[in-house]
Amino acid sequence: xxxxxxxxxxxxxxxxxxxxxxxxxxxxxxxxxxxxxxxxxxxxxxxxxxxxxxxxxxxxxxxxxxxxxxxxxxxxxxxxxxxxxxxxxxxxxxxxxxxxxxxxxxxxxxxxxxxxxxxxxxxxxxxxxxxxxxxxxxxxxxxxxxxxxxxxxxxxxxxxxxxxxxxxxxxxxxxxxxxxxxxxxxxxxxxxxxxxxxxxxxxxxxxxxxxxxxxxxxxxxxxxxxxxxxxxxxxxxxxxxxxxxxxxxxxxxxxxxxxxxxxxxxxxxxxxxxxxxxxxxxxxxxxxxxxxxxxxxxxxxxxxxxxxxxxxxxxxxxxxxxxxxxxxxxxxxxxxxxxxxxxxxxxxxxxxxxxxxxxxxxxxxxxxxxxxxxxxxxxxxxxxxxxxxxxxxxxxxxxxxxxxxxxxxxxxxx
Amino acid sequence: xxxxxxxxxxxxxxxxxxxxxxxxxxxxxxxxxxxxxxxxxxxxxxxxxxxxxxxxxxxxxxxxxxxxxxxxxxxxxxxxxxxxxxxxxxxxxxxxxxxxxxxxxxxxxxxxxxxxxxxxxxxxxxxxxxxxxxxxxxxxxxxxxxxxxxxxxxxxxxxxxxxxxxxxxxxxxxxxxxxxxxxxxxxxxxxxxxxxxxxxxxxxxxxxxxxxxxxxxxxxxxxxxxxxxxxxxxxxxxxxxxxxxxxxxxxxxxxxxxxxxxxxxxxxxxxxxxxxxxxxxxxxxxxxxxxxxxxxxxxxxxxxxxxxxxxxxxxxxxxxxxxxxxxxxxxxxxxxxxxxxxxxxxxxxxxxxxxxxxxxxxxxxxxxxxxxxxxxxxxxxxxxxxxxxxxxxxxxxxxxxxxxxxxxxxxxxx
Numbered sequence: 171x172x173x174x175x176x177x178x179x180x181x182x183x184x185x186x187x188x189x190x191x192x193x194x195x196x197x198x199x200x201x202x203x204x205x206x207x208x209x210x211x212x213x214x215x216x217x218x219x220x221x222x223x224x225x226x227x228x229x230x231x232x233x234x235x236x237x238x239x240x241x242x243x244x245x246x247x248x249x250x251x252x253x254x255x256x257x258x259x260x261x262x263x264x265x266x267x268x269x270x271x272x273x274x275x276x277x278x279x280x281x282x283x284x285x286x287x288x289x290x291x292x293x294x295x296x297x298x299x300x301x302x303x304x305x306x307x308x309x310x311x312x313x314x315x316x317x318x319x320x321x322x323x324x325x326x327x328x329x330x331x332x333x334x335x336x337x338x339x340x341x342x343x344x345x346x347x348x349x350x351x352x353x354x355x356x357x358x359x360x361x362x363x364x365x366x367x368x369x370x371x372x373x374x375x376x377x378x379x380x381x382x383x384x385x386x387x388x389x390x391x392x393x394x395x396x397x398x399x400x401x402x403x404x405x406x407x408x409x410x411x412x413x414x415x416x417x418x419x420x421x422x423x424x425x426x427x428x429x430x431x432x433x434x435x436x437x438x439x440x441x442x443x444x445x446x447x448x449x450x451x452x453x454x455x456x457x458x459x460x461x462x463x464x465x466x467x468x469x470x471x472x473x474x475x476x477x478x479x480x481x482x483x484x485x486x487x488x489x490x491x492x493x494x495x496x497x498x499x500x501x502x503x504x505x506x507x508x509x510x511x512x513x514x515x516x517x518x519x520x521x522x523x524x525x526x527x528x529x530x531x532x533x534x535x536x537x538x539x540x541x542x543x544x545x546x547x548x549x550x551x552x553x554x555x556x557x558x559x560x561x562x563x564x565x566x567x568x569x570x571x572x573x574x575x576x577x578x579x580x581x582x583x584x
Numbered sequence: 585x586x587x588x589x590x591x592x593x594x595x596x597x598x599x600x601x602x603x604x605x606x607x608x609x610x611x612x613x614x615x616x617x618x619x620x621x622x623x624x625x626x627x628x629x630x631x632x633x634x635x636x637x638x639x640x641x642x643x644x645x646x647x648x649x650x651x652x653x654x655x656x657x658x659x660x661x662x663x664x665x666x667x668x669x670x671x672x673x674x675x676x677x678x679x680x681x682x683x684x685x686x687x688x689x690x691x692x693x694x695x696x697x698x699x700x701x702x703x704x705x706x707x708x709x710x711x712x713x714x715x716x717x718x719x720x721x722x723x724x725x726x727x728x729x730x731x732x733x734x735x736x737x738x739x740x741x742x743x744x745x746x747x748x749x750x751x752x753x754x755x756x757x758x759x760x761x762x763x764x765x766x767x768x769x770x771x772x773x774x775x776x777x778x779x780x781x782x783x784x785x786x787x788x789x790x791x792x793x794x795x796x797x798x799x800x801x802x803x804x805x806x807x808x809x810x811x812x813x814x815x816x817x818x819x820x821x822x823x824x825x826x827x828x829x830x831x832x833x834x835x836x837x838x839x840x841x842x843x844x845x846x847x848x849x850x851x852x853x854x855x856x857x858x859x860x861x862x863x864x865x866x867x868x869x870x871x872x873x874x875x876x877x878x879x880x881x882x883x884x885x886x887x888x889x890x891x892x893x894x895x896x897x898x899x900x901x902x903x904x905x906x907x908x909x910x911x912x913x914x915x916x917x918x919x920x921x922x923x924x925x926x927x928x929x930x931x932x933x934x935x936x937x938x939x940x941x942x943x944x945x946x947x948x949x950x951x952x953x954x955x956x957x958x959x960x961x962x963x964x965x966x967x968x969x970x971x972x973x974x975x976x977x978x979x980x981x982x983x984x985x986x987x988x989x990x991x992x993x994x995x996x997x998x
Contacts, residue, residue, distance in 0.1 A: 186915070189939065269960070275949055277959065284971050285941070363796070367971050382777070386797050388805075388972040409994040416996035501600070523989045525603065527699070535689055535992035544997070545691065545988075546683070557698050557781050557985035558802040559973035571971035574959075575937045578949035580823040582830035583958070 178365025217326035283309030392552035395425035395507030402513035592779025631740035697723030806966035809839035809921030816927035
């Protein structure tokens with residue numbers, strides 16, 4: 171009934187509708203759907219309550235339960251986010267380039283939707299309306315597969331949103347939810363190249379790895395951030411302490427939090443005791459041999475620590491002899507997400523900015539700024555750690571493709 | 585010894601070299617390598633002779649043998665192509681966007697190389713130097729895997745090119761060839777995510793399908809073109825005949841050749857006899873029932889014909905009742921490569937240009953212009969038929985990614 175191929179055929183039909191929808195129509199629809207989610211909040215919260223009860227019965231941790239929980243306030247935030255997306259400029263139709271060939275052919279590169287965007291995610295039910303609003307505004311059909319933990323919440327929200335679309339005479343198949351959360355079905359979805367144009371996994375490292383390995387559809391890899399901060403010999407120590415504290419502790423469970431600290435040997439004696447004073451009580455510091463010698467509060471780091479994204483109050487600390495060693499170590503162990511140098515040397519800043527191979531490279535700024543909202547995109551579907559198509563924070567433009575339109579008067583190739 | 589992982593480690597080291605190479609150094613190297621290929625043409629042609637003898641012994645068709653053959657003249661063309669790439673502007677380092685946040689952080693989006701570009705191709709040995717020159721100019725390491733048919737030619741050319749690099753004190757691992765052409769090794773290459781940033785298959789539909797299905801590395805799908813031309817009711821008939829003749833017969837074996845013709849019913853009586861006159865002797869026309877009724881020279885097309893890329897002197901012909909039907913049929917059966925409308929109606933032209941979902945959509949122009957050289961890119965690594973990253977002809981810019989550089993003076997997130 172609602173197999174992947176049946177959903178896929180609906181998606182392909184709805185794609186045509188999305189391609190020719192006006193900006194006004196999209197914006198109005200998003201505002202109506204935001205209202206509908208609030209108007210039907212009782213039934214959504216009731217469905218969410220079922221998910222939570224199942225989660226408790228299955229022994230889910232309190233932290234995971236919190237991710238799963240919807241409240242009146244969270245629904246308000248979801249609706250407000252949807253209205254904000256309505257207020258953003260429409261990326262579709264932009265003429266990105268244009269030129270005329272000598273033979274008179276007029277070439278235009280025009281921004282168009284991707285088509286059908288598949289999103290595979292876990293137990294955060296807010297992803298459902300958030301992802302839909304971004305896909306919809308960028309002219310795409312949403313083909314969503316959330317986790318089994320929040321299936322009742324997802325079904326309830328999608329039901330409300332599709333009803334609202336239908337009342338506006340918009341084909342509700344612009345929003346499709348895979349209700350069968352079995353492994354076989356998700357595997358089928360990952361190979362549905364004829365129906366889905368791009369697949370974006372959102373969730374933990376395991377989910378992302380599974381999608382990258384099993385999908386034949388083009389994937390945008392998002393997520394894991396083993397972010398490094400290098401304190402150069404000329405660093406301003408108070409600035410370094412403030413940036414590291416912010417990057418490590420402002421929110422520990424996020425992909426742009428700092429996980430590893432590199433310290434130039436020439437500043438280590440002055441800097442490490444100050445670091446231990448500032449962070450030693452809240453953050454477990456794991457140092458290499460030299461670092462532990464200078465600041466005995468540290469535990470000894472192992473090789474494994476350099477490659478670990480802790481997402482916790484832990485920071486690895488390594489001493490390096492030069493900016494070159496810092497760059498080489500970063501490029502070896504990071505995940506290509508966000509890395510920073512703290513330095514007073516313009517030369518070393520530029521070297522680090524140019525040679526560290528990450529989506530976002532910082533000089534004298536906290537890595538916590540890698541975020542579509544912070545960048546001013548007004549929205550974010552994820553942070554890409556691959557180099558194909560999009561890198562770093564992805565907003566509406568990153569959910570689009572382009573086509574070439576060529577206009578002439580009978581030109582043929584000689 | 586030269587396993588994928590050993591080549592991959594070399595590639596990752598060479599990537600660092602490529603990232604900081606100056607434009608002058610790259611251009612000079614390409615010119616020196618072009619000269620080296622000509623200087624060593626005897627040994628290259630000798631190796632190619634071995635490949636040809638093996639091919640003859642294996643019963644390879646004359647057409648395929650011709651693809652495999654290198655000559656003095658073809659080496660001249662290869663060297664000239666490489667010099668032309670040296671003359672193109674360097675895409676790397678371009679500041680694509682820049683803005684300053686209210687908190688003073690300066691954000692720049694800077695064009696950077698992809699890193700390591702894997703190319704999997706078949707029996708055309710010219711792909712080896714051509715692909716290398718484009719990857720090299722765009723700052724990427726070339727990780728090449730050609731077909732077993734031309735392995736001797738490839739080894740000889742890569743040997744000459746790597747020697748030339750070494751003589752210029754450039755790490756020769758910026759050009760790597762997978763010499764073991766076994767199936768297991770190519771499968772291993774397609775899963776070497778830690779070493780290869782993007783994989784581009786170049787060849788027939790079977791090769792491309794295999795790479796799309798087996799690769800865990802992001803793929804840029806290139807190639808197959810089931811290109812449609814729609815003759816609208818208001819079409820200028822002589823213009824339509826000239827465009828169709830060009831698109832079908834100027835070169836039949838190419839992806840931008842026309843394969844299927846849609847004709848508006850209102851013009852069919854006037855147009856089809858003229859078409860049969862003009863093309864009926866050289867091209868096998870396969871029509872639907874109505875078309876065959878009007879022009880009895882045609883054979884009857886089957887359902888399979890609509891979806892077939894002939895790459896031959898065959899054209900399918902279908903009658904449609906409207907531009908909407910033409911668009912729907914095209915979107916159903918085409919491969920998203922290149923499609924054209926021939927019309928005197930601006931309204932229908934715009935409708936077709938906007939609603940046909942192809943990389944290149946034409947109004948009153950031959951589909952044969954879908955080509956990086958024709959577009960003015962100065963080079964072409966392939967024609968993408970996917971929507972992620974690049975669509976249509978891919979030149980140097982399409983072999984690049986970007987990174988964000990953020991410069992500040994101690995900003996932290998509140």
